[in-house]
Amino acid sequence: MDYLLNDSFVNSSEMVDNFLNSTDAPIVLRSSAERQVISGFLFLTSAVGILGNTAVVAAVLAVKTLQTTTNAFVVNLAVADFLTCVDAFLQSVAFLSDELLLPYWLCQVMAFGILICIGCSVNTLVAIALNRLVGITTTAHSGFRKLYTPFKISFMIVLTWGIPIAVATIPLVSDYGELGYNSLHNTCTWRSNRAYQPRYSTLVAFVYFPVQFVMLFVSYLKIYLFVRKTTRSTLRQDRAGDASASNQILQKQLLKRQVAVTKNLFIVVCVFLLCIFPYFALLGLPSALVARILPIASAILMANSCINPIIYGTKHPDFRKAFARVLFCRKKTQSTPQTQSTQETRRSDLPASVSTVKLTSSISNVQLYAENHEVDTCELTRNTDNSEQL
Known part of the structure; x- marks a missing residue:
């Protein structure tokens, strides 16, 4: 009798396992x-x-x-x-x-x-x-x-x-x-x-x-x-x-960067x-x-x-x-006194009024856009300066 009960229990357990592991x-x-x-x-x-x-x-x-x-x-x-x-x-x-x-x-x-x-x-x-x-x-x-x-x-x-x-x-x-x-x-x-x-x-x-x-x-x-x-x-x-x-x-520079x-x-x-x-x-x-x-x-x-x-x-x-x-x-190249003096010499070649107006306009526009869109101000200023030189 015990053997039949144990055998029945084993068979029922196998049926449950087969059901759980079965797939269509x-x-x-x-x-x-x-x-x-x-x-x-x-x-x-x-x-x-x-x-x-x-x-x-x-x-x-x-x-x-x-x-x-x-x-x-x-x-x-x-x-x-x-x-x-x-x-x-x-x-x-x-x-x-x-x-x-x-x-x-x-x-x-x-x-x-x-x-x-x-x-x-x-x-x-x-x-x-x-x-x-x-x-x-x-x-x-x-x-x-x-x-x-x-x-x-x-x-x-x-x-x-x-x-x-x-x-x-x-x-x-x-x-x-x-x-x-x-x-x-x-x-x-x-x-x-x-x-x-x-x-x-x-x-x-x-x-x-x-x-x-x-x-x-x-x-x-x-x-x-x-x-x-x-x-x-x-x-x-x-x-x-x-x-x-x-x-x-x-x-153009800002739009190009965003795109x-x-x-x-x-x-x-x-x-x-x-x-x-x-x-x-x-x-x-x-x-x-x-x-x-x-x-x-x-x-x-x-x-x-x-x-x-x-x-x-x-x-x-x-x-x-x-x-x-x-x-x-x-590492990012740091500006030396020699490079700074060279840049200042290049800026001094331009008329004071023209360089001041362009610099002020560019910096203000760059800062405004950078605040709105979280863009690197230095990078945008560099792109703008390069474009103006071209």
Whole structure:
């Protein structure tokens, strides 16, 4: 009798385990070469991303001119990307085998972390887009400052982390999901159970993608329309001769700088959307093809975290110089008495009235714009002086 009861208990336990671990999608068998290629790709991109995002944070901390409102969100994005790369490094180990090689508690931590970091990256890109929209289209100094005070910036950054944390916490406090090893995809995300996997996948895709995509699209569309309108207005002033030569040169320099920075950030957003869209488009679809492609899509998604520092280093006008200073320990050249005397001699060659008027007009315009848009005053003045010499 006891033997029958024990046998019945074992059978019922096996039925429960089979139900919890079952999935509607078919079993996908991956070759050793496929596993090694995807794992090697994750390992390489995670190593590049860890170094690159560390360089971004170090550049902002070391170079004072990079410590602006926009770059506060850029640092937040770099931190999220850094943690994503650390998670991707561990995911590359988990993907090598059909069985979990890591401790199960570590796999759950990895699943919790990747959900938070990916969500934070999406939300931070939205915050950057809104910041660029306000910074470029708003001319009033007071309006820009009221929207981006230190307290409000801190609150926005906390919000970019808070929403993903809430989504990742749902499986821990309810039966709406279960974080851990996904035997179908061989990743540490959430388990592909027939009981709740499609619902949780749909929740993640809905919270992380559609609203943020609309906000990104609208923000950069408005920036594009404003820049086009401003460019046409500047060209009309040039033809009519309404503004002075120094003011025209200054306006062109300022507009060129803003467009360059915004274009760089727009490239970051486009690359991220290209990396994230395949994953969320395939998420939760039960088919053999999706089950085979989804790990590749997730590898591309995590690889995006190493791309942003490369974009900054090659495209961003400020980060390109900062990376050179940080990586090669270059210090800003300080003016010596000899160079100062040379500059004073050059200035003395100009008539006093002309040089004074131009200098006063340029400095006042530069300071006004720098206060409104948090731009390096010395850099803009240097660009204006060079343009006038040409």
